[in-house]
Amino acid sequence: EVQLQESGPGLVKPSQSLSLTCSVTGYSITSSYRWNWIRKFPGNKLEWMGYINSAGSTNYNPSLKSRISITRDTSKNQFFLQVNSVTTEDTATYYCARWDWELDYFDYWGQGVMVTVSS
Amino acid sequence: DIQMTQSPASLSASLEEIVTITCKASQGIDDYLSWYQQKPGKSPQLLIYDATSLADGVPSRFSGSRSGTQYSLKISRPQVDDSGIYYCLQSYSTPYTFGAGTKLELK
Numbered sequence: 001e002v003q004l005q006e007s008g009p010g011l012v013k014p015s016q017s018l019s020l021t022c023s024v025t026g027y028s029i030t031s032s033y034r035w036n037w038i039r040k041f042p043g044n045k046l047e048w049m050g051y052i053n054s055a056g057s058t059n060y061n062p063s064l065k066s067r068i069s070i071t072r073d074t075s076k077n078q079f080f081l082q083v084n085s086v087t088t089e090d091t092a093t094y095y096c097a098r099w100d101w102e103l104d105y106f107d108y109w110g111q112g113v114m115v116t117v118s119s
Numbered sequence: 120d121i122q123m124t125q126s127p128a129s130l131s132a133s134l135e136e137i138v139t140i141t142c143k144a145s146q147g148i149d150d151y152l153s154w155y156q157q158k159p160g161k162s163p164q165l166l167i168y169d170a171t172s173l174a175d176g177v178p179s180r181f182s183g184s185r186s187g188t189q190y191s192l193k194i195s196r197p198q199v200d201d202s203g204i205y206y207c208l209q210s211y212s213t214p215y216t217f218g219a220g221t222k223l224e225l226k
Binding site (some may be wrong): 112 | 155204
């Protein structure tokens with residue numbers, strides 16, 4: 001069974017970088033699909049942040065494009081999120097999720113990791 | 120960006136009602152529309168894709184429809200377990216955008 005698991009620090013200071021890892025089991029991230037990061041803000045708004053596809057190409061939300069980077073380690077079957085220059089507005093629960101580009105939906109999600117930006 | 124205007128923001132329904140949640144797209148999205156349910160402490164789960172297709176394992180009381188650029192999720196005779204937050208998502212173009220969410224309470 002496909003499983004995704006986020007990990008990373010739960011507290012980040014303003015102006016620093018937020019770095020998260022999504023570990024994938026049950027499927028190789030180089031085989032197919034798009035591997036995404038999505039966040040949920042307090043108040044329940046969901047925002048798609050971007051993805052890395054099986055070939056390693058990325059697509060980012062323009063609202064974040066200057067601050068975001070999604071990379072991967074194929075040997076560990078992991079992909080990563082980095083958000084630079086964070087502010088308190090980046091406080092959210094961060095999810096990684098797999099996008100089925102043939103059927104057009106998110107089919108597998110991680111359980112989410114809460115990140116608070118605070119000094 | 121394509122805006123998805125979702126309504127209502129919240130609703131309280133009885134187990135005998137038909138619940139309808141709508142999302143209006145700011146432009147045509149060619150049925151690239153999916154619906155998700157999220158319960159507290161859990162990740163969103165797929166209900167409907169391609170506007171009207173029921174995801175595997177989802178009860179038949181859930182259905183999706185479209186009229187113009189307005190998409191609807193209907194829950195017929197909801198169960199207590201259907202409480203949660205419902206989101207629409209357009210995937211016609213990036214950035215993918217979600218509706219603001221509808222919090223459903225069953226009474």
